[in-house]
Amino acid sequence: MRRNLLPILMSMVVLSPLAIDIYLPSMPNMATEFGVSASDIQSTLILFLFAMGTGQLFIGPLADRYGRRPIALAGILLYGMSSLLAATAMDFHWLLIARVLQGLAACATSIVVFSAVRDCFTSQEGAHYYSYLNGMICVIPALAPTLGGVLALQFGWRSTFVFMMLYAVLVLIYVGYRLPETRPAHTVTEGGLYRWSRYKPVIMEPHFLFYAFVCMVGMTSILSYVSYAPVWIIEHLGMSELTFSGLFALNAVINIMACFAAPLVMKQLGNRGTVILALLCLFFAGGLQLVMQQWGPDTGFEAALSFMLPILLLCVGFALLLGPATSMALSAFSERAGTATAILGFIQMSGASLLAGLVQQTDLNAPYAVGLVMLVLSSITLIIMKIRRFSHWHEQKILSV
Numbered sequence: 001m002r003r004n005l006l007p008i009l010m011s012m013v014v015l016s017p018l019a020i021d022i023y024l025p026s027m028p029n030m031a032t033e034f035g036v037s038a039s040d041i042q043s044t045l046i047l048f049l050f051a052m053g054t055g056q057l058f059i060g061p062l063a064d065r066y067g068r069r070p071i072a073l074a075g076i077l078l079y080g081m082s083s084l085l086a087a088t089a090m091d092f093h094w095l096l097i098a099r100v101l102q103g104l105a106a107c108a109t110s111i112v113v114f115s116a117v118r119d120c121f122t123s124q125e126g127a128h129y130y131s132y133l134n135g136m137i138c139v140i141p142a143l144a145p146t147l148g149g150v151l152a153l154q155f156g157w158r159s160t161f162v163f164m165m166l167y168a169v170l171v172l173i174y175v176g177y178r179l180p181e182t183r184p185a186h187t188v189t190e191g192g193l194y195r196w197s198r199y200k201p202v203i204m205e206p207h208f209l210f211y212a213f214v215c216m217v218g219m220t221s222i223l224s225y226v227s228y229a230p231v232w233i234i235e236h237l238g239m240s241e242l243t244f245s246g247l248f249a250l251n252a253v254i255n256i257m258a259c260f261a262a263p264l265v266m267k268q269l270g271n272r273g274t275v276i277l278a279l280l281c282l283f284f285a286g287g288l289q290l291v292m293q294q295w296g297p298d299t300g301f302e303a304a305l306s307f308m309l310p311i312l313l314l315c316v317g318f319a320l321l322l323g324p325a326t327s328m329a330l331s332a333f334s335e336r337a338g339t340a341t342a343i344l345g346f347i348q349m350s351g352a353s354l355l356a357g358l359v360q361q362t363d364l365n366a367p368y369a370v371g372l373v374m375l376v377l378s379s380i381t382l383i384i385m386k387i388r389r390f391s392h393w394h395e396q397k398i399l400s401v
Contacts, residue, residue, distance in 0.1 A: 004178075005120060005180075005182070006129065006133075008174070008175060008179050009117070010132075010133065011171050011175065012072060012076070012109045012112065012113050012175060013109070013113045013133050014137070014139075014140055015079055015164075015168065016109070016110055017137045017144070018164055018167065019048060019079075019083075019102050019164060020045060020049075020226060021140055021145055021226070022140075022144040022147060022160045022163065022164065023152075023157060023160045024145050024148065024229070024230045024248070025145050025149040025152060025230065025241035025242075025245055026149075026152045026157035026160060026241075027041045027231065028041075028230065028231065028234050028235050029157055030095075030157050034091075034095070035092075036092055039360060040092070042228075042231065042360060043096070043357075044095065044096065045223070045226065046223075046227065046356060046360075047096060048099045048100070048103040048106075049103065049219075049349050049350075049352060049353040050349070050350050050353040050354070050357075051100040051101075051104050051107070052103040052104070052106050052107040052349050053345055053346045053347075053348065053349030053350030053351070055107035056110075056341070056343065056345035056349070057199075057343070057346050059071060059075075059104070059111055060111050060339045060341060060345075061198060061339055063108075063111050063115055063341075063342075067183045068112045068116055068119070068179075068181060068182050069179055071111065072109055072112040072175055073176060075104075075106070075107070075108025075109040076105070076171050076172045077105075077168075078101060078104065078105035079106060079109070079168045080165045080168030080172065081101070082098045082102040083102065083162070083164040083168060084161070084162075085098040085101065086098035086164075087158045087161035087165065088158075102164075111342055111345065114130070114133075114326065114330075114341045114344075115183075115341045117129045117130060117133070119182040119183060119184055120182055130323040130324075130326045130327055132260070134259050134262075139252075141226075141248060141252035141255065143252075145244070145248045146242070146249055147163070148163075148245075149245045198339055199339065199343065202340045202343050203343065210384070211275075211325045211326075211328045211329035212329050212343070212344050213347065214275060214279070214381055215322060215325050215326060215344065215347070216347055216352050216355075217279070217282070217321075217377040218278070218317070218318050218321040218325070219348050219349060219352035220351070220352040220355045220356055220373055220377060221286075221314055221370075221374045221378075222314065222318050223352050223356045224359060224369060224370045225311055225314060225370050227356060227360070228360075228366035228369060228370055229244070229248065229307075229308075229366070230244060232307060232365070232366035232367075233304045233307065236365075236366070238300075239304050243301070244304075247304060247308045248308075251311045251312055251314075251315045254315045255318065258315065258319035259319040259323075261319075262319055262320050262324075263323075265320060266324055271325075271328050272328070274320050274321075274323075274324045275320075275321060275324050275325050275328075276382070276385060278316075278317040278319075278320035279317065279378045279381050279382050279385075280317075280382070281314070281317030281320065282313070282314060282317040282318075282321075282374045282377070283375060283378040283379060283382065284313055285310045285312075285314040285317060286310075286370075286372065286374030286375030286378065288310040288313065289307075289311075289367055289370055289374065290367070290368065290372070290375065292307070292367065293306075293307075293365075293371065307367050310371070311370075326344065329344050355373070355377075356373075359372075359373060
């Protein structure tokens with residue numbers, strides 16, 4: 001089961017980034033068609049991630065109570081139906097509703113994917129599998145915007161959501177035939193489904209909370225970049241959708257390479273050392289973004305390139321960060337992996353969406369907003385890791401399955 005599990009999980013883990021990246025080149029056209037502002041269209045990303053994060057608290061315990069497999073199938077089915085709703089939405093509020101439902105659906109599949117890794121592998125093994133899954137996640141930003149741009153040019157932006165629906169149908173068939181039940185026999189299934197005693201052992205663990213915050217730092221940084229980039233490059237700088245897709249894909253390719261190199265880095269530095277290296281990448285990416293905005297070009301393709309180049313460091317840092325941070329956060333919770341994964345996802349995604357949403361309410365332009373997010377959040381985390389009294393928050397913990 002362990003040997004054949006990875007391809008199944010990879011097919012499911014694609015659903016979330018696909019729902020984020022495939023329609024990015026269409027965002028300016030969608031704003032025009034619905035008669036809404038750029039920030040309103042950006043909110044479709046924020047809402048998706050917020051729903052994906054908030055839903056974790058409700059769906060995670062269900063995965064522990066009823067098993068991973070039924071939750072996965074229900075999530076994929078909802079993903080396909082909500083994609084169809086988005087494709088046929090005539091009013092903007094229906095698009096928003098569809099994105100919330102898509103977020104809940106992606107939440108269900110995400111919980112199953114990451115819980116299944118914790119179910120079947122040790123903490124050290126799990127870090128490697130999380131990195132491979134994150135590598136698959138990073139393949140999508142390299143391909144989806146280009147695919148979405150071509151689909152939009154040929155058939156309109158609605159075709160991107162039709163594509164998501166068709167992919168969900170294929171995954172539903174594949175997962176229905178191949179996904180085994182991975183929930184361990186010792187999983188806590190008794191008692192009330194949403195009682196405090198189910199969440200308390202996870203929430204009261206400082207080691208878990210710290211690495212959940214670390215995951216949130218990475219997600220906030222990448223979400224700020226993803227939500228600002230299309231409007232800044234296409235609308236503000238006047239680049240074409242395909243030019244944006246090419247620049248976006250360049251960073252995604254670097255992200256892919258870093259994800260598949262991450263297990264080698266973890267072997268050399270360990271999980272904690274890799275997290276520190278990743279946070280340093282985010283710190284320098286933020287600083288470079290601010291420098292490029294202050295003294296770099298401000299018009300044309302050169303300005304677009306100066307905005308995107310610091311993101312290369314962000315992509316490397318993000319690729320190195322999530323695998324070891326996720327593994328260390330979940331390492332102590334083999335008996336309630338679904339619930340722990342849910343709380344981790346809630347902190348990571350809902351926290352990131354709220355922070356990114358708050359930044360969007362400021363008057364900062366895209367480079368300053370993205371640069372400050374990376375610089376400030378990574379600085380806070382690195383400072384905590386340098387203070388000795390907080391060492392028990394982030395010291396390595398290697399536990400068995």
